[in-house]
Amino acid sequence: MEITKAAQAGALEARDVLVTVEPNNNRGVQIELKTKSVIKKQFGKQIDRVIREKVAELGVENINIKVEDKGALDYTIIARVYAAIERAV
């Protein structure tokens, strides 16, 4: 799957996450996570892994993903990443 434009999904509400995706020029999967420092320290690697797994499952190889997290659980992150990518195709 190849994304062709920027797109967004989710919201900056409690337990949600705002995911913004855009294509990049063959620079692979680039993830920028914005969340509370304590969350990033404790869960940053897991959030990164969850996102990369979903991106790989969808067959996307080149993408910039910006994630603004408000305490979302894994399923919410997965859902919003999926929705953003679907919108960007």
Place this chain on the structure above:
Amino acid sequence: MKNKRRTMLFVSGNRPKLVQESSVFGADAVVFDLTNGVEDSEKDCARILVKEAIDFLDFSNVEVIVKINSLDSEFGVKDVEIISKVKPSAIMVSKASEDQIKKIDSMLAKLERQEGFEEKAIKLIPTIETAYALEDIQNIISASERINAVFFDAEGLASDIDMERTKGGEEILYARSRVAMVCRVAGINAIDTYFVDANDYEGLEKDSQKAKSLGFTGKAAVDGRQIDTIQTIFVNRQEMRLVI
């Protein structure tokens, strides 16, 4: 889980906080709503979020129902395709019609075979929210063997026929009576409409009692704080046997 359905808590399917907290209020069933409260531009997001939530979270203490968009909209077909994969207990069909129920039944039969689910594992709950549906309710519930309940949405009906809603509910007496009676004859659950003022417990109690006295077996809630009041009114209804 046995389908008690004295209380059905409706939550917006696009609000993760509401979705993941929905099971803590003690409702018999939660309804993840992909229709009301979800803007058209966000219906794809809501559908995906509900699908992932059902797959990930533990809802073993509550029945999970998903209210999908009408097949007449651009969202309904996709709702059925995606949501059926996580096998909710039932799919609630908004703006139900005989034709729509038949189509969804057919879609589910195919999807259940593809996914290896038990035949007719996913039940259907038509929403009666138009004047036509109210009058055609007999044909609607006869349209599929999956139907084991009906949800009466008075707010939808009010919008359909430009009716003024009141807390007393006199304007929906006929509609309530008809839904309850038809469901009773068919041996299926009849779920009464929401009481929209979440801060008026006295009004909720009166409204719930009215619904129960007309033959409803349960009632919708729009707020977790309403569950206890509704449950108390309908608890004795559980002792009556219904074919599920």
